[in-house]
Amino acid sequence: MATRSKSAIECVRGTLARRNRAERRFKNFGRAAVLLGLAFLVVMFVNIIVTGYSAFWQTHVKLPVFFDPQVIDPQGTGDRETLGSADYGAVVKASVRSLFPEVRGRRNRRDVAKLVSRGTVFQLRRMTLDDPSLVGAKTEMWVPANDDYDMLHKGNVDRTRPESDRRLSDRQIEWFDRLAAEGRVESRFNVTFFTAGDSREPELAGIRGAAMGSFFTLLVTLSLSFPLGVATAVYLEEIAPRNRLTGLIEVNINNLAAVPSIVFGLLGLAVFINLFGLPRSAPLVGGLVLTLMTLPTIIIAGRAALKSVPPSIREAALGVGASRMQMIAHHVLPLAMPGMLTGTIIGMARALGETAPLLMIGMVAFVVDVPRGVTDAATALPVQIFLWLDSPERAFVERASAAIMVLLAFLILMNAMAVVLRRRFERRW
Amino acid sequence: MGSPSLILALLGLSSVSYYLGWRRSISLARGAVRNLHSLPGYHGLYTALWAAFPALLLLAIGVSLKGPIVTRIVVTDLPQEVQSLPPERLNLVINDIRNLASGNIASRRSPAMLAAADRYMRLQGYGAIAVTVAVLALGAFCGAMAWRTIKPGKRARNAVERSILGFLMASSTIAILTTVGIVLSVLFESLRFFQAVPLTEFIFGAEWSPQMAIRADQVGASGAFGAIPLFAGTLLISFIAMLVAVPVGLMSAIYLAEYARPGVRAVVKPLLEVLAGIPTVVYGFFAALTVAPFIRGLGESVGLDVASESALAAGLVMGVMIIPFVSSLSDDVINAVPQAMRDGAYALGSTQSETIKKVVIPAALPGIVGGVLLAVSRAIGETMIVVMAAGLAANLTANPLRAVTTVTVQIVTLLTGDQEFDSPKTLAAFALGLVLFVVTLGLNVIALQVVRKYREQYE
Numbered sequence: 016m017a018t019r020s021k022s023a024i025e026c027v028r029g030t031l032a033r034r035n036r037a038e039r040r041f042k043n044f045g046r047a048a049v050l051l052g053l054a055f056l057v058v059m060f061v062n063i064i065v066t067g068y069s070a071f072w073q074t075h076v077k078l079p080v081f082f083d084p085q086v087i088d089p090q091g092t093g094d095r096e097t098l099g100s101a102d103y104g105a106v107v108k109a110s111v112r113s114l115f116p117e118v119r120g121r122r123n124r125r126d127v128a129k130l131v132s133r134g135t136v137f138q139l140r141r142m143t144l145d146d147p148s149l150v151g152a153k154t155e156m157w158v159p160a161n162d163d164y165d166m167l168h169k170g171n172v173d174r175t176r177p178e179s180d181r182r183l184s185d186r187q188i189e190w191f192d193r194l195a196a197e198g199r200v201e202s203r204f205n206v207t208f209f210t211a212g213d214s215r216e217p218e219l220a221g222i223r224g225a226a227m228g229s230f231f232t233l234l235v236t237l238s239l240s241f242p243l244g245v246a247t248a249v250y251l252e253e254i255a256p257r258n259r260l261t262g263l264i265e266v267n268i269n270n271l272a273a274v275p276s277i278v279f280g281l282l283g284l285a286v287f288i289n290l291f292g293l294p295r296s297a298p299l300v301g302g303l304v305l306t307l308m309t310l311p312t313i314i315i316a317g318r319a320a321l322k323s324v325p326p327s328i329r330e331a332a333l334g335v336g337a338s339r340m341q342m343i344a345h346h347v348l349p350l351a352m353p354g355m356l357t358g359t360i361i362g363m364a365r366a367l368g369e370t371a372p373l374l375m376i377g378m379v380a381f382v383v384d385v386p387r388g389v390t391d392a393a394t395a396l397p398v399q400i401f402l403w404l405d406s407p408e409r410a411f412v413e414r415a416s417a418a419i420m421v422l423l424a425f426l427i428l429m430n431a432m433a434v435v436l437r438r439r440f441e442r443r444w
Numbered sequence: 445m446g447s448p449s450l451i452l453a454l455l456g457l458s459s460v461s462y463y464l465g466w467r468r469s470i471s472l473a474r475g476a477v478r479n480l481h482s483l484p485g486y487h488g489l490y491t492a493l494w495a496a497f498p499a500l501l502l503l504a505i506g507v508s509l510k511g512p513i514v515t516r517i518v519v520t521d522l523p524q525e526v527q528s529l530p531p532e533r534l535n536l537v538i539n540d541i542r543n544l545a546s547g548n549i550a551s552r553r554s555p556a557m558l559a560a561a562d563r564y565m566r567l568q569g570y571g572a573i574a575v576t577v578a579v580l581a582l583g584a585f586c587g588a589m590a591w592r593t594i595k596p597g598k599r600a601r602n603a604v605e606r607s608i609l610g611f612l613m614a615s616s617t618i619a620i621l622t623t624v625g626i627v628l629s630v631l632f633e634s635l636r637f638f639q640a641v642p643l644t645e646f647i648f649g650a651e652w653s654p655q656m657a658i659r660a661d662q663v664g665a666s667g668a669f670g671a672i673p674l675f676a677g678t679l680l681i682s683f684i685a686m687l688v689a690v691p692v693g694l695m696s697a698i699y700l701a702e703y704a705r706p707g708v709r710a711v712v713k714p715l716l717e718v719l720a721g722i723p724t725v726v727y728g729f730f731a732a733l734t735v736a737p738f739i740r741g742l743g744e745s746v747g748l749d750v751a752s753e754s755a756l757a758a759g760l761v762m763g764v765m766i767i768p769f770v771s772s773l774s775d776d777v778i779n780a781v782p783q784a785m786r787d788g789a790y791a792l793g794s795t796q797s798e799t800i801k802k803v804v805i806p807a808a809l810p811g812i813v814g815g816v817l818l819a820v821s822r823a824i825g826e827t828m829i830v831v832m833a834a835g836l837a838a839n840l841t842a843n844p845l846r847a848v849t850t851v852t853v854q855i856v857t858l859l860t861g862d863q864e865f866d867s868p869k870t871l872a873a874f875a876l877g878l879v880l881f882v883v884t885l886g887l888n889v890i891a892l893q894v895v896r897k898y899r900e901q902y903e
Contacts, residue, residue, distance in 0.1 A: 027793065034795055041797035045699025048692045052716050052771075055764050059722075059730050066733070246615035254612065267619045273818065273888040274881065275825025277852055278626060281877040284859065285629030307622045314619070340605040368723025371827035374856055397725040397828075404729055404832065412733065419726050426721060 063423075067416025073205040073218060074168040075157040076131055076194060080110045082143065084151045093147055103139045107131065114199075115190060126187060130194075132159040134219040157201065162217040162410035164191050168200060171409055208417065212383045213399065217410030220403075222418050224385045228298055228378070228393030229367060235302020235389055236366050240309045241359050245348075247310070248317030248355070253343055272311035279308045280375025288376060295377035296392040304372045309362035316358020320351040353440030357433045364429040368422065370397040396422045447507060450576055454503075454583055458496035461587040465491030468594050482601035490600040493607055495587030499579045506575035514567045518560055526556075630881060633874030640868040641669045646875060648672065652838035652849075654858060654869045669872055671879070673838035677848030681759045681830060682823040684844055688763025689823075690816055693770025700771070701778040702800055713775070720768035728832030731761035736833055743845060751847040753835040759844065762829050769819045777811030777898065778804060810898035817891035821884040827852040851876045 021029075084091065086109070087101040108128040112118065115127050135158045143149050159165075163182045166172050168191070178185050194200050211221030247268075255261040283304035287293045293300050324347050332342035373379070378394050379402060386393035394402065396418060403415035466488035473479045480487070515538055519527060526537055537557075544561035545568070594600070638646070649670015696716065700709050736757035743750030750756075781804050789799040805812070835847030836857060858873040 034798070038795045038797045041800070042699070042703055045695045045703055048695035049699050049704075049712055049716070051692055052696055052719065052764070052767050053712070056715065056719055059726075062730060062734050063726070243615045243618060246612045247619065250612035250616040254609070255616070261616075264616055264619055267623050269892060270885060270888055271619060271622060273821060273884060274626070275821075275827070275852070275884055277825065277827045277855055278630070278877055278881050278884075281855070281859075281874060282622070282626045282629050285633060285874070286625050290629075307618075310618065310622075338601065338605060340608055364721065368721075368725070370723065370725045371831075371852070371856070374831075374860055377860075379860055397723050400725050400729065401828070401832065404732065415729065419729060422723065423726070426723070430721060 063416045063419050067413055067418075067420055069169045069171075070208060070410075070413040070417035071205050072169075072202040073207065074160040074165040075201050075203050076160045076164075077155055077199040077201070078107075078110050078131060078135075078158050079113055079153065079155050080106065080139065081113070081153045082106065082139075082149050082151060083109065087143065087150050093150075095144060095147075098143050098147060098150070099140065101140070101143075103136045103143075106139055107135050114194065123186070126184075127190065129161055130164060130187075130190065132161055132218045133216050134159060134214075157203070159207070159218045160200070162408055163187075165218055166409050166413075167191055168195070168202065169413075171413070208414065212385045213381060213394070213402070214383060217406075217408050217414060220411070220414060222396065222399060222414075222421060224382055225394050225396045225399035225418070226421070227385050227387075228301075228382070229395040229397075231298035231386060231389045231393065232301040232305060232373075232395055233363055233367060235299055236305040236309060237359070237363060239302070239306040240313055240362065243306070244310050244313030244359065244362075245317055245355055247314045248321060249343060249348070251314070252318045252321040253347065254339070268311050268314055271307075272315065275371075276308060276369055277371040277375065279304050280372030282307070283372060283376045294390055294392075296380045296382070296394075297390045298378075298386065298393050298395075299389040300376045301373050301378050301393075301395065302389065304376060305366040305369060308369065308372065309366050312362040312365065313355070313358050316361070317351070317355045320354025320358070321347065323354065324350045350442070353436055357437050360429050360433040360436070364426050364433075367425060367429070368397055370395075370401055373398050374401075396425075447503065450503060450579060451500075453580065454496055454499055457499075457580070457583050457587065458492040461495035461591065462488040462492035464587075464591055465489075465594060468591060469596075469600075472594065472596050480596050481599055482604075486600040486604050487594050487598070489604045490598075491587055491590045491594070493604065494590035495583050497607075498586045499583035502582050503575065503579045506578065510568075510571040510575060514564065514571055517567060518564050521563065522560060523556055626881060630874050630878045633871050634878045637868055637871035637875045640871070645669060646671055650840055652854070654854070654872055667868065669868065671851075671876065673840040674849060674851050674854055674876070675879075676840055676842075677755070677834070677838070678824055678850040678852075680842060680844065680848055681755050681762065681834060681850055682820060684756060684759025685762035685766055685823045686816070686820060688760055689766035689770050689819060692763075693767045693819075694774050694812065696767070697771040697774035697778060698800060698805075701775050702796065702804070713772075716771060717768050719765065720772075722765075724765065724826065724828040725832070727761050727765050728828040728830075731757050731829055731833035735761055748845060750845045751835065753833060753847040754845050755834060755848045756844040758830050758833040761833065762823055762826055765826070765829065766819045766822055769822060770815055773815030773818065774808070774812050777808040777815070777895075780811070781807045808898075810894050814891040814893075814895035814898070817887050817894070821887035821891070824887075825852065825880060825884050827856065831856050851880050855880075 083106060086105050087103070088097050090097070108124075111128050111130050112124060118124055118127050138158065160168070163172075164187075167183060167188060172181060172183060172188075174188065183191075191200070207219060208221045210223055211219060212224030214220040251261060251264065255264075283300055287300045287303055288295055293303075328346055328350065329342055332346045333339075337345065373395055378398055380392055380394065381402070382392050382394055384391070400415045400418050400422070403411040403418065406412075466484045469480055469482075469484045469487035470477070473484070477484065518541065519534070519538065522537070526534070529537065541557060541560050541564050544557060545564045646669050649668065650672045651668040651670045652673050653668045700713055704712065732753075736752060736754060739754060739757050739760075740750045740752055785803055785807060786799055789803045790796075794802065830850045830853050834853055835849055836853065837847055838849050838854075839846055841848060855873045855876050858869060858876075
């Protein structure tokens with residue numbers, strides 16, 4: 016034997032190093048893909064928290080207020096009409112100017128008055144109406160600063176940039192710094208953010224209106240989609256004969272789950288608003304649209320839950336003489352309920368985060384009042400985030416990401432509930 | 445009484461009926477429930493259903509008929525010259541009357557109008573009283589009739605179960621009704637749109653500027669409805685999204701299904717799925733505020749001119765949103781590949797990655813393709829990310845650094861804000877919605893078909 020050809024084992028050994036390198040490379044690609052997804056999640060959360068956490072605090076300024084009788088009630092009548100319609104703007108202006116007596120010139124004096132929030136005027140009016148004896152009194156009170164100064168105090172204004180690029184001039188920054196040095200500036204917990212509706216002024220804007228809008232919308236969604244979803248799941252899984260019609264219904268449900276949400280919005284606009292004449296911007300219509308959207312989720316989850324109930328339970332119930340409905344109502348449904356509730360909560364969480372269909376049915380209106388029923392004009396939390404992001408003020412961006420945090424907190428809570436429900440009640444047969 | 449309180453009253457009435465029916469059946473049982481055909485509760489339910497259901501039906505009819513009837517009566521009392529107005533002018537007058545009646549500001553205020561408003565108010569009041577009385581009377585009457593028919597041999601359970609069955613069947617048709625509603629509403633408005641704008645111009649036109657001229661001699665607002673730039677923009681952004689989502693999603697699915705230890709998998713898989721649960725408005729916020737400026741800055745540092753609303757930013761973020769769809773669907777199909785196939789490959793001496801690349805993935809490919817198609821349909825229909833991070837200008841370009849617009853963005857911009865419902869501008873949104881619906885539905889049907897075929901292969 017002159018030349019021995021390479022044996023199979025040598026062939027394999029020769030390529031083994033290369034193959035093992037390929038193996039490691041492939042595995043690392045997989046690891047990198049997972050890490051990339053997780054990294055994005057972390058970056059997004061950190062980004063939102065860093066942008067938004069400061070919205071939970073609001074800069075306040077201590078203002079010496081003189082409820083000047085000459086301005087509020089020159090005749091000294093003391094009746095509510097006079098007190099209600101008095102020029103509190105002048106009171107606020109005088110108060111701020113008293114802090115900067117040296118400022119001269121119309122323009123500068125007007126700028127000085129913009130130091131505090133425009134809402135101060137209404138605050139003073141409310142105080143006077145509550146307690147008319149305040150007229151003539153002098154007090155020191157903390158009032159919210161204007162949003163530009165709020166941003167300055169939170170360090171969101173770059174002082175090194177040229178004056179023309181900033182919303183605040185050098186002089187305005189100087190005024191504010193002087194107040195801060197005098198101890199007249201303080202950050203306080205932003206109660207307004209949780210108690211107020213929307214506003215054109217960031218320091219007066221809150222999420223309560225949007226949160227209540229979301230609440231009413233979800234209330235309508237839940238009260239319609241849960242009974243309808245459970246009924247459909249029961250019918251399809253327990254009762255319906257396997258025929259063309261039920262096949263059609265099943266295909267329909269699966270396809271509806273994949274229809275883009277904005278198309279449901281078009282349906283709501285064309286049918287509920289234009290055809291049935293329901294009010295625009297109302298949580299009622301929003302809830303109806305979201306019901307149609309979440310129904311497939313609930314039905315699919317409900318059917319899975321019903322499927323997991325073993326047939327022996329059904330046979331035992333029928334065997335002791337229960338009717339079909341009694342078997343379902345007394346035995347199958349109670350066992351399937353945790354699974355159905357889990358599916359419903361997940362559907363509700365999805366409905367809570369949904370924005371696009373609500374834009375279609377007019378829930379994007381600027382609504383100051385907190386809605387008090389399902390037919391009042393309202394927005395929803397995600398729509399509010401969208402609206403605030405569209406506003407030019409930096410302070411609104413901050414509030415939008417604070418609202419995102421609130422929204423995410425609700426979503427985490429709902430999903431945690433679903434997980435607990437599943438862990439607690441899930442039974443393996 | 446308003447409808448909500450009337451419904452509450454009906455609920456009260458039917459609870460009372462339940463109690464009365466229950467009592468009557470027990471008293472008829474002469475001490476032993478076994479003398480009855482149905483349990484007392486069923487007799488109660490039977491009475492309660494009769495008390496509530498016909499009355500609710502009447503309430504629905506009454507509420508929907510009350511408005512038109514009152515309007516008709518008010519109109520016949522208007523002066524002759526108002527009645528002979530064309531229908532749309534007449535509608536304006538009626539709206540004013542309604543506004544006056546509810547105390548709002550109306551454009552017309554004349555003694556005749558005020559009188560009509562007064563009359564409208566009064567008739568509305570009468571109508572409400574009539575509906576309330578009729579509904580409650582019908583409820584009480586039907587409840588009483590049902591109550592009278594209760595006998596020991598009465599098959600109350602069968603009747604109650606039949607009506608429950610009816611409810612179950614009715615609710616299961618809602619899915620069909622929704623689909624029909626979507627198709628009809630979108631189709632009707634689209635047909636009206638295509639009467640104004642020819643179909644060929646819509647599908648093949650390359651210019652999109654939906655601003656309609658208010659006056660005929662206005663410059664630059666002719667209204668062009670060529671949807672090609674929108675389709676191209678949608679495809680561009682979806683393509684970028686899939687470039688991110690498919691490799692990352694597929695590789696993480698492979699890693700989690702084949703390599704990761706069970707402990708790691710149990711933690712990482714739910715975390716990745718969190719990405720799917722985050723509302724899209726949050727992604728839009730992130731895309732518009734962080735990713736877009738970042739990409740712009742990056743481009744500037746290497747001397748590229750990047751639009752502030754670039755397709756790249758929206759596409760990247762959308763891709764991340766879709767990762768969990770691709771990964772969890774692929775994970776399912778990879779796990780469904782029988783272990784015997786892997787074992788066979790190992791026995792022949794393949795490494796793990798060779799097994800995956802040459803055996804597992806080819807076997808799972810149809811399912812993966814189905815998952816990717818579903819993800820594509822998701823990307824095409826996604827709205828908030830592109831509304832917040834992509835542009836409004838309809839540029840026909842394949843450059844990912846420029847701003848493009850998409851079908852969904854245009855639907856939102858055409859339909860938010862004040863609009864009249866007859867202009868082609870508004871109707872165009874429905875035509876776009878029709879395209880969106882048809883395309884996503886088609887993708888979905890194909891994807892489900894592919895996945896089902898694949899499942900059958902291994903079952």
